[in-house]
Amino acid sequence: MTYRKISESEISYTELMIPSYANFGGKVHGGILLSIMDKVAYVCASKHSDNYVVTVAVEGVEFLSPVEVGDLLTVNARVVFTGNTTMIVGMDVECYHTQTKTRRHTNSCFFTMAAKDQSGQLMQVPGLIITNKEELLQFNEGRHIREMSKRKRIVFEENEGTTNLQEIIDACSAEKCRIELQA
Ligand SMILES: CC(C)(COP(=O)(O)OP(=O)(O)OC[C@H]1O[C@@H](n2cnc3c(N)ncnc32)[C@H](O)[C@@H]1OP(=O)(O)O)[C@@H](O)C(=O)NCCC(=O)NCCS
Helix, strand or coil: EEEEEEHHHCCCEECCCCHEEECCCEEHHHHHHHHHHHHHHHHHHHHHHCCEEEEEEEEECCCCCCCCCCEEEEEEEEEECCCEEEEEEEEEEEECCCCCCCCEEEEEEEEEEECCCCCCCCCCEEEEECCCCCHHHHHHHHHHHHHHHHHHEEEEEEEECCCCCHHHHHHHHCCCCCCCCCC
16 A cells, blocks of 8 residues: 655646636636546556546535636636545635736535546556545545545435325425426
8 A cells, every 4th residue: 555645746726717717607617617627636646556537426515706807817726635546635726817906716625536547447556645634624524525435325225215295295395396297
């Protein structure tokens, strides 16, 4: 089993938000931001595992404030948790506007990435060497995210098995919908 320091794969990537990234409202498309973050997650996880990796899941993407054309968007990413074949990459995204000299934190999120060999088989990834309290707290947060993600999958699987229509109608009636089932 090999172990690597977080600092060996930690990255910071900055990109100018150009007009072609904008939506009809003049702000940067959420999908553009997700694509940039996905690429950063790839770089970070492939550096840690020294391997080809794929995106498995994304947790906690919440856009706290819009990203403007002209902003310098910086994504700071590091592997916060390692499992057997997966790594959780934690990301902080911030924007800097050079004219107004303002800096905004726009979102934080977690990408789970899996290492695969050339035949598509999952591969073991190196563990993490934790060297300070901040890294330990982040590792623990990553552990919680993995547990939460497992519980979420169990809830989805349980819900998929729900066949009692009246139970579903009762539950959904409490929400904002009108149930008008056709025969
Ligand atoms: C995600 C994937 C690797 C899971 O494969 P699997 O054989 O069902 O995996 P297992 O249940 O044995 O789990 C393997 C690992 O994935 C993790 N995992 C599986 N599903 C997951 C999910 N929905 N969210 C987070 N982690 C997940 C498991 O916790 C496990 O982690 P560990 O090895 O670090 O403990 C597989 O479904 C896959 O390759 N998906 C496509 C990924 C891809 O191509 N992404 C690019 C999109 S274009």
